[in-house]
Amino acid sequence: MKITIMITLATIGILLWWSVARAGEPPVIGLPAPAFSLPDQNGKLQSLSNYAGQWIVLYFYPKDDTPGCTKEACNFRDDYHQLESLGARVIGISLDDSESHAKFALKHQLPFPLLTDREGKVADSYGALTNLGLLKIAKRHTFLINREGKIARIYQSVDTTRHSQQIIDDLKALTVGK
Numbered sequence: 276m277k278i279t280i281m282i283t284l285a286t287i288g289i290l291l292w293w294s295v296a297r298a299g300e301p302p303v304i305g306l307p308a309p310a311f312s313l314p315d316q317n318g319k320l321q322s323l324s325n326y327a328g329q330w331i332v333l334y335f336y337p338k339d340d341t342p343g344c345t346k347e348a349c350n351f352r353d354d355y356h357q358l359e360s361l362g363a364r365v366i367g368i369s370l371d372d373s374e375s376h377a378k379f380a381l382k383h384q385l386p387f388p389l390l391t392d393r394e395g396k397v398a399d400s401y402g403a404l405t406n407l408g409l410l411k412i413a414k415r416h417t418f419l420i421n422r423e424g425k426i427a428r429i430y431q432s433v434d435t436t437r438h439s440q441q442i443i444d445d446l447k448a449l450t451v452g453k
Contacts, residue, residue, distance in 0.1 A: 301401055308418065309397070309400040314390065315389060321390055327424065334417040335367075335416045337415060340375075343415070351439050358442065370392055416430060
């Protein structure tokens with residue numbers, strides 16, 4: 276009897292955790308990117324519609340000033356001019372607040388906006404949210420959005436040491452002759 280109760284409670288616990296931890300589904304390649312309007316590190320509201328007609332590298336990351344997130348952000352910083360020359364704008368999103376973003380951007384001289392998604396609604400709309408009840412965190416996912424506002428590429432397995440170059444290579448392949 277005790278074993279049956281323990282197995283039942285464990286099963287219920289696992290099912291509850293799974294239902295809370297899973298994120299929304301990522302958007303589909305070729306369909307419009309989910310709209311957003313969020314404050315950046317300077318408190319300025321940034322919307323997807325502000326970038327109409329441009330390629331967008333929209334990257335979600337877990338936490339400001341952690342090793343992997345710093346490596347990824349600094350690689351985007353170092354490649355920023357090359358990304359811009361390909362017609363792309365870089366936008367980072369995490370659940371950290373604007374003050375944390377401002378310190379992170381200043382410390383590492385990041386030339387692109389870092390958006391604050393405190394409730395995780397935008398991350399969830401992109402399938403990039405881990406929700407553990409009291410703890411929510413953005414997954415390290417990136418979305419390449421084309422000039423028409425549609426999802427062109429999705430990166431769910433990101434190697435922070437080479438991700439920026441991967442984006443550059445894909446942008447070149449997608450924009451050749453266009």
